[in-house]
Amino acid sequence: MEGNIAILGYGLSAIGPGIGIGLIFAAFINGVARQPEARGMLQGIAILGFALAEALAIFGLVLAFVFR
């Protein structure tokens, strides 16, 4: 079997952001379900949180290709 072990690092780095993004959107859905008129305001905050949490996974992906 061939391949690059650095890719495993990407797999590990995706765990944390995966959980984090799940929590963010769970909170977002909860908020909208309780108060549908707040959707517009919550959406921006949720997307911002998603973008920040995602950064770690992206680091993992990029580093997997940098350290080949």
Place this chain on the structure above:
Amino acid sequence: MSLHLLGTSLVAPMASGEGEGFHAPTPEEFYWPIFGSGDWTFTRPMAVFGLSVILISWALIALTKKAAIVPGKGQWLVEQAYDFVRNGLARDIIGSKEFLRFVPLLFSLFVVILVNNLFGIIPPIQYPTMSRIAFPIALTLVVYVVYHIAGMRKKGVGHYLTGMIPKGLPKPIYVLMIPLEYAQFFLIRPLTLALRLFGNMFAGHMLLLLFVMGGEYMLLHGGIGLKITSIGSFAMALIFTAFEALIQFLQAYIFTLLAATYISDAISEEH
């Protein structure tokens, strides 16, 4: 490898003449020289970016030249996009006092990134420009200079730099806090801004390449069982193309959103 570079990305012929099996797509798949060589090569992303600039300029001028009170379809589309960036992003985040200065920058960023991302799935082009790291870095550099200069002009250099550190904390905490805050403003923010756009476009294109190349290999070189399985691979490519469209729009939105947030952080008083 030269065979890979000649074909279009979706029908890239496999170098299978030697019968050595399937090659997974690699980052080298993204390097497409058109002419020239060495440091002065004119590559495919450059052509795509140039095309996008021509297309955007033409569309924006043509669709808004005869602006009517009751907008037509084209004018409506441009107005929706402009309204989305101006009111939905800039005014809500930067605040109604100072947002107008930054609207041209944010609108340009949004439209350029959106069109270039969408080129990743539009059939004759099929190359997301932002999957080459140089393009996100250039865009991030513009945002980086703008938010620092805007902050320094508003508050003065000294006040701007000290304003980054939150006040009223216990003294020993500052040993940890000062390097962290400066690293965030000067290193982590631009780095993540560029890498997020690059990483998403790169990974998305790679995924599509993998499914299509894998399906193509199974269809042309596999036995009868593999030929049937290739349908699944092509179906996944189709599904992920639709998914990519969503991600591409989202990334253009996130880049603009974060640019607006950074500008707002730099010029707001409370920090």
